Every structure is written in C-alpha cells, then in structure tokens.
Amino acid sequence: MPHSPPDLINQVRSASRLMVRELGFMQATLAATDYPPSSVHTIVEMGERSSLTAVELVELLGLEKSSVSRMVRKLIEAGEIEEVLNEEDARSKKLRLTAKGMETLRAINSFASEQVSAAMSHLTSEQQQAVSEGIANYAAALHAHRLGIAQPPSAPLNIARGYRPGIIGRIVQMHADYYARLANFGQPFESLVAADMAELMGRLDNPRNEVWVALEGQRIVGSIAIDGEGEGGEAILRCFILDDSARGKGAGKRLLAQAINFCDEHGFCATRLWTFKGLDVARKLYEDAGFKLEQEQDGEQWGARVTEQCYVRRCPVAVQA
Incomplete structure (x- = not known):
C-alpha cells in the first residue's frame, strides 16, 4: 500500500x-x-x-x-x-x-x-471528471476503512477495438438497465437495441464500420460504434453506453475520442447521432467534441414519449474545403 x-x-x-x-x-x-x-x-x-x-x-x-x-x-x-x-x-x-x-x-x-x-x-470538463472520480474513490476508501475492508485497487479501464464474444448481449444489457431506471423504457426498447446491434455487428467486415469497448479486466463496461454506411457519406455514432461501474473514470470521453478519430481518418463529411433530451452528461461530452444540436422532434420509438434530438459534427476537413 x-x-x-x-x-x-x-x-x-x-x-x-x-x-x-x-x-x-x-x-x-x-x-x-x-x-x-x-x-x-x-x-x-x-x-x-x-x-x-x-x-x-x-x-x-x-x-x-x-x-x-x-x-x-x-x-x-x-x-x-x-x-x-x-x-x-x-x-x-x-x-x-x-x-x-x-x-x-x-x-x-x-x-x-x-x-x-x-x-x-x-471547473473545466477535465476538472469536473477529476472531481467525480476523486471524490468517488476517496469516499469508497473511507467506507472501506470504517468497515475494516481490504479494498483492492480497481483495475484500469482499457479501450479495445473490434468484435468480441458476448459484445451484442452486453451492449443490450447496459442499455436496458440504464434506460429502464432513467426513462422507464422496457421491452420494446430492449428489443430494438438488440435488433439494431445484431444488424450492425453483422456489417463489421466493412472497414467503414467499427466498434470499441471499455474493458475492466475482461468485462465489458462501455461501448461505442460507428456505422459508416449512412446516407450522403455521413457516419452514424451508435451504442454509446457505460456501465455504472465505469462512470466517472473518463471511459466515455476516451470511447468518444476513438470514434471521432476514426471518422476523421475515414473522411466522413459528418458524424450524426440520435439521442433524447435530458441526458445532460452525454450532451456535454458531445458538445465538447464538436457536435451541435440540429433537430428536435417528439418520438415514441423507444417505448416512451421523449423529445428526440439529432446532433451533428462536421468533419474538419470537409468544413475547411
């Protein structure tokens, strides 16, 4: 120690x-x-x-x-x-x-x-992340000391690229667990995510499509994917989710950076994502990465009525051109 x-x-x-x-x-x-x-x-x-x-x-x-x-x-x-x-x-x-x-x-x-x-x-976004992670670790250490618990150091989170066994089920589970608590989404949402992820993973042989995961040891605790077959030469950012155990550790920012670098390297004219109003932490990540809100509409496709939002990030090369 x-x-x-x-x-x-x-x-x-x-x-x-x-x-x-x-x-x-x-x-x-x-x-x-x-x-x-x-x-x-x-x-x-x-x-x-x-x-x-x-x-x-x-x-x-x-x-x-x-x-x-x-x-x-x-x-x-x-x-x-x-x-x-x-x-x-x-x-x-x-x-x-x-x-x-x-x-x-x-x-x-x-x-x-x-x-x-x-x-x-x-505070800056980096300082906010440091505060969140630091306070969480310190509080856990105080709690462990009071109870006399030997607290092993947490394994560092690693970012890995590409398909791995169990990835579809794990992505679906993280989405279902989080959005059931947050927005009371149920079976229709889980089934939709499962179908979408299965379909996307079947297209990873196309080099313009990719997926990344955050790993705690061998356990998947976060994911993000790029569907590079969008209309008009656009990429679609999909399945961005974190397990509760990965929040406050910078995994979301690292996953998003991998996806954005991939999009820029492949020269997509823009990267588009769909989310819904109220996800303030994710919205801040998107905005810090250069995404801008371009469209809002009411929708019920996820099993509950929400205000859907479309964010778009223009490729720097395309903007300069």
Whole structure:
C-alpha cells in the first residue's frame, strides 16, 4: 500500500473541512430543510433504496443504534417516514418514505443538484471528471476503512477495438438497465437495441464500420460504434453506453475520442447521432467534441414519449474545403 506524504494528507484534510463547511454540514439544518444532516441523509438513502430496516440504517449511517432510533421516531412523528410490515422478517419492520417524505426528498435533491451544478460550472470538463472520480474513490476508501475492508485497487479501464464474444448481449444489457431506471423504457426498447446491434455487428467486415469497448479486466463496461454506411457519406455514432461501474473514470470521453478519430481518418463529411433530451452528461461530452444540436422532434420509438434530438459534427476537413 503506497505511503501518503504528510503534505498530501494535510491538503486532503483541509479540503475535506472546506467541503463540510461549504456544503452546510456545520449548520443545524441541511439542504434548505428543517432537519439536521443525519435526517437529510436518511431521507435521501430511503429514496434511493425504497425501504430500510432500522438495523440497515444503523450500518449505513455509521451511527449508534440509540441515535438512529431517536432520529427515526422524530421523522415518523413529522410524517416523513412510516413503518411497514417486513415481509422477509416478521420480527422487524421496514421504514419507507410517506407522500410527504417523497416531497421532501424532491426538494432536497433539487437543492443539492443546483448546489453541485453551480459549483461545477466553475471547473473545466477535465476538472469536473477529476472531481467525480476523486471524490468517488476517496469516499469508497473511507467506507472501506470504517468497515475494516481490504479494498483492492480497481483495475484500469482499457479501450479495445473490434468484435468480441458476448459484445451484442452486453451492449443490450447496459442499455436496458440504464434506460429502464432513467426513462422507464422496457421491452420494446430492449428489443430494438438488440435488433439494431445484431444488424450492425453483422456489417463489421466493412472497414467503414467499427466498434470499441471499455474493458475492466475482461468485462465489458462501455461501448461505442460507428456505422459508416449512412446516407450522403455521413457516419452514424451508435451504442454509446457505460456501465455504472465505469462512470466517472473518463471511459466515455476516451470511447468518444476513438470514434471521432476514426471518422476523421475515414473522411466522413459528418458524424450524426440520435439521442433524447435530458441526458445532460452525454450532451456535454458531445458538445465538447464538436457536435451541435440540429433537430428536435417528439418520438415514441423507444417505448416512451421523449423529445428526440439529432446532433451533428462536421468533419474538419470537409468544413475547411
């Protein structure tokens, strides 16, 4: 395990104290609510997990059982959470948010998202990526230390080009999992992705078509593809997706760079992609890479009504010509 120099430790400690102050954890209440930080954390975590037992809440928050019991009682009295039957263990009850609690959760999330977004606007995209990855790693390390867990170093993500066994199923799975959570897409979307990916992979013998994957060891955790048989000499960017485990590690930016370099090398007059409104992280990647929004329309082809968007990046050589 690498030794941390004293200066680095002091810098991390100083930054941690500043974050605690700036995020409002020194105040009696947090996130524009009337509740202390522990209660706000409880409401957010219950929103993430639907329900929790008191024992699970103690483990999650790292607080004493008596402290959690008092906090839960106050939140029940305030109408934010309620006790329900635990179908897995009749000896205990589960805790979940009430309708009022869900409203409080929405207000907390809105406040916190605006707070983080405003702060991140002062950083470059590279700095934002570094912040996301650094905080995630540091938080995981703190958690592992508290629980006494030996945390192995994460394997570096590698970018590989071309077809490999299982790629179609893995791309479909990542799309289905992510968009079911994000937009409530279901079977029609999954079937559409499966058909499209199978068709595209059958055309990789054409050198103008290609696919890349991000690998964690041998596991596929991200993908992107270029369909070079678009109309009018255009390329179509397709199947750009990341597994949750790959987010915040720069994989998306690296995959997109591979695809764009491929398009420029092959002299496509433009690269086009279709997405839908609301995918702000991906939109920022596209815009940083030179894509511009050219068309919007309502659509239901993915199993739910969304605002479809078409982004286009003109080839630098074609633009100069």
